Amino acid sequence: MNNILNQIGIENYIFLSVILFCIGVFGVLYRRNAIIVFMSIEIMLNAVNLLFVAFSTYHQDAQGQVFVFFSMAVAAAEVAVGLAILVSIFRNMDTIDVGNLKNLKG
Amino acid sequence: MDTSLVLVLLLAPFLGFLFNVFLGKKAGKSVVGIVGTLSVVVSFAITLYLFGNAGKEPVVVNLFDWITIERFNVKFGFLLDQLSILWLLFVTGIGSLIHLYSISYMHDDEKIHSFFAYLNLFIFFMITLVMGSNLLMMFIGWEGVGLCSYLLIGFWYKNQDFNDAAKKAFIMNRIGDLGFLIGIFIVGSLFNTLDFTSLKTIITTIDDINDLWIALAALALFIGACGKSAQIPLYTWLPDAMAGPTPVSALIHAATMVTAGIFMLTRLNFLFDMAPSVQNIIAIVGAVTALVAATIALVQNDIKKVLAYSTVSQLGLMFLALGFGAYEVAVFHVITHAFFKACLFLGSGSVIHGLHGEQDMRKMGGLKKTMPITFITMLIASLAIAGIFPLAGFWSKDEILMTAFHHNIVLWVIGSIASIMTAFYMFRLIYLTFFNSFRGTEEQKHHLHESPSLITVPLIILAIFSFFGGIISLPGHSWLNEYLAPLFSKVSHEEHTLGTTEYALMAIATIGAIIGIGIAYKKYLKDNTIPSEDAEITGLSKVLYNKYYVDEAYDAIFVKPVNVLSSFFRDAVETTLSALVFGLGKVTNEIALQGKKVHNGSVGLYLFAFVLGVCAILTYLFL
Numbered sequence: 254m255n256n257i258l259n260q261i262g263i264e265n266y267i268f269l270s271v272i273l274f275c276i277g278v279f280g281v282l283y284r285r286n287a288i289i290v291f292m293s294i295e296i297m298l299n300a301v302n303l304l305f306v307a308f309s310t311y312h313q314d315a316q317g318q319v320f321v322f323f324s325m326a327v328a329a330a331e332v333a334v335g336l337a338i339l340v341s342i343f344r345n346m347d348t349i350d351v352g353n354l355k356n357l358k359g
Numbered sequence: 360m361d362t363s364l365v366l367v368l369l370l371a372p373f374l375g376f377l378f379n380v381f382l383g384k385k386a387g388k389s390v391v392g393i394v395g396t397l398s399v400v401v402s403f404a405i406t407l408y409l410f411g412n413a414g415k416e417p418v419v420v421n422l423f424d425w426i427t428i429e430r431f432n433v434k435f436g437f438l439l440d441q442l443s444i445l446w447l448l449f450v451t452g453i454g455s456l457i458h459l460y461s462i463s464y465m466h467d468d469e470k471i472h473s474f475f476a477y478l479n480l481f482i483f484f485m486i487t488l489v490m491g492s493n494l495l496m497m498f499i500g501w502e503g504v505g506l507c508s509y510l511l512i513g514f515w516y517k518n519q520d521f522n523d524a525a526k527k528a529f530i531m532n533r534i535g536d537l538g539f540l541i542g543i544f545i546v547g548s549l550f551n552t553l554d555f556t557s558l559k560t561i562i563t564t565i566d567d568i569n570d571l572w573i574a575l576a577a578l579a580l581f582i583g584a585c586g587k588s589a590q591i592p593l594y595t596w597l598p599d600a601m602a603g604p605t606p607v608s609a610l611i612h613a614a615t616m617v618t619a620g621i622f623m624l625t626r627l628n629f630l631f632d633m634a635p636s637v638q639n640i641i642a643i644v645g646a647v648t649a650l651v652a653a654t655i656a657l658v659q660n661d662i663k664k665v666l667a668y669s670t671v672s673q674l675g676l677m678f679l680a681l682g683f684g685a686y687e688v689a690v691f692h693v694i695t696h697a698f699f700k701a702c703l704f705l706g707s708g709s710v711i712h713g714l715h716g717e718q719d720m721r722k723m724g725g726l727k728k729t730m731p732i733t734f735i736t737m738l739i740a741s742l743a744i745a746g747i748f749p750l751a752g753f754w755s756k757d758e759i760l761m762t763a764f765h766h767n768i769v770l771w772v773i774g775s776i777a778s779i780m781t782a783f784y785m786f787r788l789i790y791l792t793f794f795n796s797f798r799g800t801e802e803q804k805h806h807l808h809e810s811p812s813l814i815t816v817p818l819i820i821l822a823i824f825s826f827f828g829g830i831i832s833l834p835g836h837s838w839l840n841e842y843l844a845p846l847f848s849k850v851s852h853e854e855h856t857l858g859t860t861e862y863a864l865m866a867i868a869t870i871g872a873i874i875g876i877g878i879a880y881k882k883y884l885k886d887n888t889i890p891s892e893d894a895e896i897t898g899l900s901k902v903l904y905n906k907y908y909v910d911e912a913y914d915a916i917f918v919k920p921v922n923v924l925s926s927f928f929r930d931a932v933e934t935t936l937s938a939l940v941f942g943l944g945k946v947t948n949e950i951a952l953q954g955k956k957v958h959n960g961s962v963g964l965y966l967f968a969f970v971l972g973v974c975a976i977l978t979y980l981f982l
Contacts, residue, residue, distance in 0.1 A: 281970075352961065354960075
């Protein structure tokens with residue numbers, strides 16, 4: 254275990270997860286296809302998961318990995334609900350372009 | 360036994376009220392009258408029974424505990440002693456007669472069911488007032504009779520003047536009621552009880568009594584009595600109260616309700632005996648009221664207004680007696696006054712009925728022949744109120760004046776002048792109404808008739824009592840004084856032994872009355888003077904005719920400033936406040952309108968704002 258961190262420094266993991274997270278954020282902001290937006294959210298989640306695991310190893314503490322299990326389980330549940338919503342939006346509006354979803358206009 | 364009797368006595372008029380309110384319209388006019396009258400007659404019969412069987416000891420009936428706060432306890436209870444039984448006797452007795460009279464008098468009125476409902480409710484509250492065993496129970500009745508008085512003065516509510524009179528009566532009474540309430544509070548906090556019997560024991564036995572607070576309590580209670588019994592400065596509502604139907608004037612504004620103040624003072628005699636300074640005020644207020652009201656009555660032309668001012672004046676005489684601690688004398692005058700004033704009012708009602716609503720004495724005259732029974736009964740009552748030997752008024756008024764003579768010669772002079780004036784204006788009324796020739800229209804003359812027997816029978820009964828009523832308290836052998844003796848803590852004030860002074864006083868009073876009648880005779884019968892039209896009245900009589908401009912003065916001193924103040928609040932304060940409040944609303948609205956633009960429904964924008972927000976929070980937290 255220690256070997257990996259010795260070979261590749263902890264800072265690289267942090268950089269990677271920050272880059273992944275930013276990709277996710279920009280994906281959410283710029284893409285209009287709801288499925289892509291969804292995938293971007295997953296990327297953000299996994300960036301955080303990566304960070305958890307990295308720090309767990311760094312601190313020699315299993316807690317971080319336990320949290321990752323939880324967050325993966327929750328993410329799976331969320332995907333199921335989110336995709337179901339997307340399906341029903343598509344059935345009702347014939348589109349999954351978030352730019353067209355303007356029913357929340359105040 | 361006592362409990363159920365008392366409950367029936369109390370609730371019979373209330374049941375009459377409920378019946379007339381809810382079923383009266385369907386039941387028809389005659390049923391309404393009969394039910395209304397019977398419910399009071401039942402109370403009268405029970406009162407007679409109680410009067411016959413009453414022992415020396417008062418009967419206390421406690422229904423339940425009403426208010427209990429630590430050691431302070433008010434029971435929902437009734438006290439039947441000599442005083443309350445006496446009051447009940449004439450309240451329900453005269454009440455029955457007036458109900459009987461109203462059946463005929465109000466027969467053509469379409470709202471006769473509500474009239475009887477209000478009358479029944481009035482009797483119910485009057486009984487509560489009289490029988491209450493503590494100040495709070497009395498206050499319930501006190502407020503209730505005020506309410507009924509308001510409802511009945513404004514009974515013909517389509518006339519705005521009548522409504523105004525009703526409101527005036529209610530508001531003036533409210534001022535007095537505030538005094539009464541303050542008095543109750545002071546008494547309650549001083550002695551921890553409001554019960555009459557315990558108060559009497561405490562006040563008569565306690566040593567270290569706080570004079571100042573006792574005097575304040577007595578003064579506050581006296582202000583309450585002033586409101587209800589129409590004394591200066593709160594008397595102006597009573598003459599206006601004549602707007603109500605005449606039976607109401609007779610029952611409420613002459614015989615019963617307006618004597619509630621005297622009842623209260625007599626009930627609390629032990630308290631007032633502890634406050635001699637307040638007693639002086641009471642005597643002075645009474646004497647001044649008697650004189651002022653009598654002078655106003657001299658020149659009034661409305662037959663009911665004369666009687667109204669006469670009532671105020673007579674009530675003043677009663678307060679004069681109360682001020683000297685001569686409670687039984689005041690009670691005696693209350694009783695005789697109830698007889699002859701009710702008779703006079705009912706008689707004037709009979710006249711008004713005969714003339715189809717005419718109340719101006721300048722348009723009456725010569726009714727002696729067409730209305731003989733009304734004439735004779737009113738003549739007897741007038742002789743009684745004028746104080747002619749041996750009618751009821753002679754004895755009671757004479758006792759008041761005698762008491763005044765022994766205590767304060769100035770007040771005696773004032774009282775005597777007032778009673779000479781009484782003789783004058785009463786006979787002015789009689790001469791203008793019944794003598795000489797008729798001055799109304801031909802049409803009225805054609806319809807002149809004696810009133811039906813439902814009206815004349817109560818008149819005759821009351822006239823008989825006005826004639827013989829004095830026997831209950833003849834000087835020397837006063838049944839009334841003995842009957843009431845247990846009530847008073849002090850040994851009844853010096854019994855007037857009939858010496859030369861007393862005979863001289865009686866003679867002076869009688870001569871005064873005869874002089875008053877003589878002047879009226881000369882002016883209105885021999886010279887056949889008719890009071891001039893309103894516009895032609897000048898000089899002193901104009902001041903008197905306009906009631907010393909007291910109403911106008913009150914208007915200028917109290918009503919106008921209040922109006923100015925309220926329009927100030929309406930125009931200045933309220934506008935500012937609402938500008939402020941509405942301004943806040945407008946600002947919120949404007950912000951919302953601008954903020955609404957952000958909510959354009961674009962998910963992208965929301966997300967962008969969300970990310971920006973998270974970035975901002977992170978920046979704040981870590982940098």
